[in-house]
Amino acid sequence: MDGATGPVHLPTVLITNDDGIDAPGLRFLADLLVAAGRYRVLVCAPDSDKSGVGHGVTWRYALSAKRVEIEGATAFAVSGTPADCASLGISGKLFQGVIPDLVISGINVGNNCGYHIVYSGTVAGAREAFLYGIPSLAISYNWSRGESTVQDLKLAAEVCLPLINAVLIELKNKTYPEGSFLNIDIPTDVAHHKGYKVTKQGKFMIRIGWEQTNLSMPAVESYQTANMDIDNVTDSEKSASSSALDDQLLFKKVVVKPSSEVEEEDDTDHKALMEGYITITPLGALSRTEVDAVPYFEGWLHRLADYASSSSL
Structure with missing residues (x-):
């Protein structure tokens, strides 16, 4: 406590992921935030690798939460999915009433661009927090086998620190928008990235x-x-x-290999990532169809009676 200014309130950051609590991407991020001395760091992450589980949640069974030693942080390994971990971590039940100011899911091994966002447990962890009104970021590194090293995950954490600080400042100033969460992808050659670029979700898919x-x-x-x-x-x-x-x-x-039928637009996440940018893609919780599909299905609905009596099947 500072006698002149009173107690300093540190923003609380909750970290989760889908690679598991022992994953180096999560550990590097936690260590970096702790070392900065500007945050209260909480960790609630799966006790094992839960990659690719999407937004699955656990309903029928109780989850176990086991204390894990991460220096400078309060951490639990949980027997659930990334969405479970985010939900439990923001509930106030695990961390004695503390509700985080920001949830960060990652740093994931492998990018989460385009249609892969649907499968991603990393994105689901951030989305779950967003659904409950907690600002959130999903962070992924475009790991390339034979080229990337674990050290690149540490660099990925470092290049995201300005983004994390910017979000927290906006939150403190009450100027941060509430209608989206951010999906961040970091290029393979993170040491020589071309800067940050706001993108939209594309249609890329392996x-x-x-x-x-x-x-x-x-x-x-x-x-x-x-x-x-x-x-x-x-x-x-x-x-x-x-x-x-x-x-x-x-x-x-x-x-x-990705389908050659999909032409990537200039402002999409995967194309910008391949060009060497750190991509920042605002996402919402709703899945929207193509705009021109709505009139078609409105007409299709009016023709249902005709289809029911048709013998053309």
């Missing part, structure tokens, strides 16, 4: 296919598998995994 396999191992890269060559698993590991599962069919996801 198509996923399936192949049969005899390995019950992760097929999707995360911070845990980023430097692991799945194809170079030893024969003994193959036989161990397959012998126990002889009566099952195993399938793994495989990446199919």
